[in-house]
C-alpha cells in the first residue's frame with residue numbers, strides 16, 4: 652500500500668446528503684440531521700466519553716458533514732458517468748486497461764475504512780469510454796458502504812452494461828482497517844478480489860490482463 656504514503660482521507664464538508672436526490676438504496680425513513688447528531692452523542696457516551704467535553708462538542712456535526720463525502724456514491728447515477736462514444740473506437744480492438752486507481756471505501760460490516768487500488772479493463776466493441784470515467788466509476792462504488800467482493804463485481808458489471816464490450820475485468824487490492832486494527836490479521840495483508848466477464852474468462856485474455864497489472868514496468872510519466 653505504498654501508493655498511499657503521505658495521503659489522507661480528504662473530507663469536503665460541502666457535500667450535503669440532504670441536498671441531492673438519492674439514487675441509491677434508500678433507508679425506509681430518513682432521520683433528520685439532528686437525530687443523527689444525537690445518535691453520535693449517544694455513541695460517545697456509550698464508549699465512556701463525555702459528549703459535552705470541549706473537544707467533542709462539534710464532533711457530531713463534523714461526522715454528519717463527513718458522511719456527505721464518504722457516502723456520496725449513493726447520489727450518482729452510473730449511466731450519467733458512463734457516456735460512451737464511437738468516434739475513435741473504429742480501430743480499438745485491443746484491451747483498454749487502467750491500473751492502480753486509488754480509492755477509499757467503508758466496510759459495511761464495521762463502518763471502518765478499507766483502502767486500496769482498483770485495476771479495470773475492457774475489450775471494446777465499437778464503443779469506448781473516457782479514461783477519467785473509469786476512475787470515476789471506481790469512486791462512485793467506493794463511496795458507499797461496501798464489501799470488497801460486491802464492489803469488484805459492480806464495477807465489471809457496470810462496464811458490461813453501459814459499454815457492451817467483448818469483456819470487462821476488475822481486480823481490487825485493499826487493506827481493511829477492520830482487520831488491521833482489530834488484530835484479526837497482520838496489518839500488511841491485502842485482500843485481492845477479481846471479477847472477470849466475457850472474453851476475460853478466456854485464459855489468453857485473462858493472463859494478458861493479469862500480466863499487465865502485475866508487471867513492474869510502471870512508468871509514472873508525471
Ligand SMILES: [Zn+2]
Nearest residue numbers: 758760761829
Ligand atoms: Zn469490516
